[in-house]
Amino acid sequence: MPKGPVKGTQIKGSRYYFVEAQGKARIWHKLTKVSEGLPAFYRALAEQMVSIANPETMPAAVTKWCTEVMAKHADKTQIDEQRRANDIAAAFQDFAPREVETPDCYEFLKQFDAMARTYDAYRSQLRSIFRYCEIWGMRPAGSNPVDAIPTKGYKPRKRYITDSHLRRIKIAGLYGDDGRVNPSGLVFCCITELLYLTGADVSVVVRILEQADPAQPDEPHVCADGIMLRRDKTDGSSRPVIVEWTPRLRAVVARLLAIKDEQRKKKRPRRVETPRLITKVDGTPMNYEAYSNAWQKAMKRALRTGKVPPTMIRDLRAKAATDKDDDEGLQAANHLLDHTTQSQTASYIRRKKARRVKAVK
Structure with a gap:
């Protein structure tokens, strides 16, 4: 059976499913049809994750951000943001939102040092997630751990297609x-x-x-x-x-x-x-x-x-x-x-x- 775009998801017939492990049992949660495209899939997955996630963990905060913030963005933007959200949730899976500090964020971003545009995209999204964590009461106000980390900046492309x-x-x-x-x-x-x-x-x-x-x-x-x-x-x-x-x-x-x-x-x-x-x-x-x-x-x-x-x-x-x-x-x-x-x-x-x-x- 083919795997879905995200770990833990499967394609069965014409539909995506999220497969939840409960002991030896496997619970199949119906998501969207494959023909509806990835943005619809990511929104359905985010909503499904909210219903089963522990609200005290970073993955739950990331899922809430995807559902309430990312869902308002353009479809193409959501595809890129969901990919980054998956990486952020995996990297901080053992943290509660209020436990994450600036060195933790800096250590995560270092892997993108050689890719300035990618680095800044992850930094921006991580900063947005923590900003909303403050709004939702998951962190003290004014404690965004990304604020102290500077952007990389990058030279604009000069490529001209003849x-x-x-x-x-x-x-x-x-x-x-x-x-x-x-x-x-x-x-x-x-x-x-x-x-x-x-x-x-x-x-x-x-x-x-x-x-x-x-x-x-x-x-x-x-x-x-x-x-x-x-x-x-x-x-x-x-x-x-x-x-x-x-x-x-x-x-x-x-x-x-x-x-x-x-x-x-x-x-x-x-x-x-x-x-x-x-x-x-x-x-x-x-x-x-x-x-x-x-x-x-x-x-x-x-x-x-x-x-x-x-x-x-x-x-x-x-x-x-x-x-x-x-x-x-x-x-x-x-x-x-x-x-x-x-x-x-x-x-x-x-x-x-x-x-x-x-x-x-």
Whole structure:
């Protein structure tokens, strides 16, 4: 029987289960369906753990944080946070929240010394967990043990994806290792194209609807003027952005609609119908995990050619900002990325060539 994403979980049939040991007996707690995705699984697991955890332990505090705080974050953010939460709960499993001191936290973070971004992510989450422990009365107020630990800080990425690199990555995703076209290769290419043309996050693009849903007017959707997008922001500052039609944007949306029509004609058994623009081969909605896995495989093939440097998904957003800045200026790039300030957008701009200016006189 296949194991689940987290220790102690199993996949049985089409559903995740948490298996609790009680002596020689094994109690199977039903969680979510595999098709619902990892964010739903993590939320269900956190709720299940709350019901059986000892409230005086750090694992219980971490579980409570996941249920009450993490659950409000975007799906992609939750995936990363839950992975870190599992590591934190395991490292401090023998502690009560009020017993953890600064040296304990520093010792835990030292394992990430060589990875500044990872170090800061764990530090930030650990600090948030202890802040809420204070709010919930699990620690004295003002006693956060992470406050005294400085952040690492890291240099911003300077990677710029050229048009040639982007084309090669899409080709690597279109064909498998055997040289044949992947069943989902065209969908991968279309998503990659949409990420670049819109400058949006994967979690937003995969949710685009074929048309507006009156019950969910804020959901990303195709409209008469282009594609309406709204970023997932926990502070509620996200504004709707309509990325207006261009020939290239129309072409990729038309291609995705054609792919869905072709899938419907095949009349696969148990096919799932969805209003989402982007679907998997079986008709189920595309999600971040599926695209991320496809990206990793495509990058491995692209790197073997020696003509594409290591590239991350988020570099597509930087390319969108950089090209928009070159063509229309920083303000246009700021509107595309939906940043509160232009300084935020400026951090995404990757200078691919020297700027040209006239002499003073």
